[in-house]
């Protein structure tokens with residue numbers, strides 16, 4: 306059951322370890338409200354990507370609740386989590402994960418093939434998938450029509466990053482998760498990208514969780530969360546022996 310008043314993310318008593326007896330994350334509570342743009346910072350190896358894996362239902366906690374849009378996704382079956390992720394969450398990965406043999410537009414429309422809800426969202430706008438991809442790409446300042454037909458491998462890193470953002474945003478997912486998508490860019494380009502991303506998240510009503518170790522970016526966001534401050538595991542407290550490995 307979901308309602309507009311529920312937070313988009315609510316982690317409660319969440320623990321995760323990659324191996325039995327080890328703990329990477331031990332987070333008593335984390336709340337992110339609808340429409341917030343939250344920056345999560347932490348040094349390399351502090352568990353930022355692991356946290357995003359839990360939020361996206363790619364990983365499941367060994368203890369606690371991972372509630373996304375009012376759904377305790379840690380208790381979903383793997384297939385249900387895959388559907389939930391496709392329908393409700395847009396990801397921007399550090400390495401972008403674009404498909405090299407597809408064109409720019411095909412890369413952007415790709416998630417719609419797996420996500421009925423996002424497909425319907427595009428249909429409800431009275432446009433087709435290709436038109437919506439072009440609209441988003443134009444908003445992200447990729448306007449050269451010839452470039453949009455080309456394989457993504459022919460694009461610069463900054464251009465690929467904006468393609469990855471358009472792919473995450475298409476179909477207006479409620480949650481957009483970005484994992485260090487600016488690390489390959491200079492600081493001016495980084496900030497310009499983040500501002501474009503904010504504008505599009507606001508237009509779509511999407512909540513944004515953005516992870517980075519680059520604290521120069523945090524002032525741009527509504528809120529900044531230091532992972533080490535909310536994560537008791539950063540004090541190297543071992544998990545209880547009965548905790549089993551998470552696959």
Ligand SMILES: Nc1ncnc2c1ncn2[C@@H]1O[C@H](COP(=O)(O)OP(=O)(O)OP(=O)(O)O)[C@@H](O)[C@H]1O
Nearest residue numbers: 323324329347348349350351352353354355356518
């Ligand atoms: N697939 C995995 N199997 C085992 N251990 C892992 C795996 N992925 C990450 N880890 C470990 O979990 C810890 C947190 O890693 P994670 O990638 O979440 O950190 P991070 O904060 O995102 O780092 P970075 O900023 O370098 O990307 C590290 O000690 C890492 O070695």
